[in-house]
Amino acid sequence: MAKIIIPTPLRKFTDRSNSFETSSNTVVKSLENLVEEYPDLKKHLFDDEDNVRSFIKIYVGDDEIDPLNNGETSVDEDTIISIVPAIAGGSIN
Amino acid sequence: MKRMSEVTITQEVSDFMEKHAEETYNNECCGFLYGHENDARKITLAQRVENTKDGDKRRRFKIDPDDYRKAELFAVQNNLDLLGVYHSHPDHPARPSEHDRKQAVPFFSYIILSVMSGKTAAITSWQLNDDHQFEEEEIKTLQTKSL
Numbered sequence: 001m002a003k004i005i006i007p008t009p010l011r012k013f014t015d016r017s018n019s020f021e022t023s024s025n026t027v028v029k030s031l032e033n034l035v036e037e038y039p040d041l042k043k044h045l046f047d048d049e050d051n052v053r054s055f056i057k058i059y060v061g062d063d064e065i066d067p068l069n070n071g072e073t074s075v076d077e078d079t080i081i082s083i084v085p086a087i088a089g090g091s092i093n
Numbered sequence: 094m095k096r097m098s099e100v101t102i103t104q105e106v107s108d109f110m111e112k113h114a115e116e117t118y119n120n121e122c123c124g125f126l127y128g129h130e131n132d133a134r135k136i137t138l139a140q141r142v143e144n145t146k147d148g149d150k151r152r153r154f155k156i157d158p159d160d161y162r163k164a165e166l167f168a169v170q171n172n173l174d175l176l177g178v179y180h181s182h183p184d185h186p187a188r189p190s191e192h193d194r195k196q197a198v199p200f201f202s203y204i205i206l207s208v209m210s211g212k213t214a215a216i217t218s219w220q221l222n223d224d225h226q227f228e229e230e231e232i233k234t235l236q237t238k239s240l
Contacts, residue, residue: 007165008175009198018169044199055196057158064158084162087178088146089193089203090121090153091185 002030002075005082013041027060027073028052030081045083055086100202100218101135101233102126109139111213114181114206120150123180125164126202127173134202136176140164153192154180177202177218184208187215189227197221202230 004020011018020037022030031052035042047053052067059065059082065073075081106126113122123144128136142164146155156178168175178201182188187207189197197203199221207215218230 005165007161007198008168009200012200059158059162082162082165084158084165085198086158086196087123087156087161087198088154088196089180089190090146091182091190092152093191 001077002079002081004030004034005080007083007085009085010041010044010083013044014038025074025076027058027065027070027075027081028067030075031058031067031083057084057086058082059084097229097231098220099133099233100230101133101235102204103137103235106136106139107216107234110179110204110206110216113139113141114208114213115211117144117181118208118211119183120144121146121152121154121181121183123154123156123178125167125175126177126179126204127168127171128176130174130176134176136202138173139179140167151183177204179204179206181206181208184210187217189219194221194225194227197225197227203227204232 001021001023006014006018020034022033024030024033035045057064058067061080121144124142125140126136127138142156142160144150144154145157146153164175182205187205203219205217206213218232219227220230222228
């Protein structure tokens with residue numbers, strides 16, 4: 001059972017919960033488990049092809065992983081999965 | 094007419110952001126904003142973070158995902174909420190660009206400092222609505238020191 005840390009901007013879609021315990025055994029299945037529990041979160045995490053959106057980064061512990069290539073990374077009860085939105089901007093369109 | 098939402102910041106936070114924006118001129122600066130959101134949003138702490146945009150930083154900023162992850166952790170460890178980010182617009186108005194809007198995330202207050210010829214000219218705050226459009230928030234500055 002891994003723990004997913006929900007970033008502050010997405011907590012409005014998780015009833016203000018800052019974390020979620022999942023019984024899934026891989027990273028991607030854990031994220032799918034999360035959006036099953038909180039369906040409003042899905043469009044913010046996954047694109048139309050059900051891949052993790054490009055501006056969302058996924059960390060397992062202290063390491064960033066690529067969900068497309070490493071989504072089957074296994075997780076256990078001590079695993080912390082962090083969802084990290086990319087923050088950027090600038091003055092010119 | 095719809096009433097503008099409010100965000101309260103302390104004078105220390107305001108001064109901190111201005112100093113950072115002016116020191117960084119003519120590049121864009123960026124940082125995190127922490128506080129609490131009970132009945133109203135109150136920002137009591139600002140924290141600098143490196144602008145990791147490759148190349149020209151005068152018109153763009155980017156926060157490293159690992160710095161963001163640590164900011165969320167900092168908030169939890171210090172019983173604070175991560176409530177937004179600030180960044181500067183050197184020699185440009187304190188209004189979000191289309192680029193800002195496309196990259197923005199819900200819930201956060203986006204505070205923008207316009208820095209004209211090295212001096213802060215305006216500070217505004219913005220938050221996305223449900224249609225992913227920015228709406229301006231009224232900034233209320235607390236003059237007294239918060240404990």
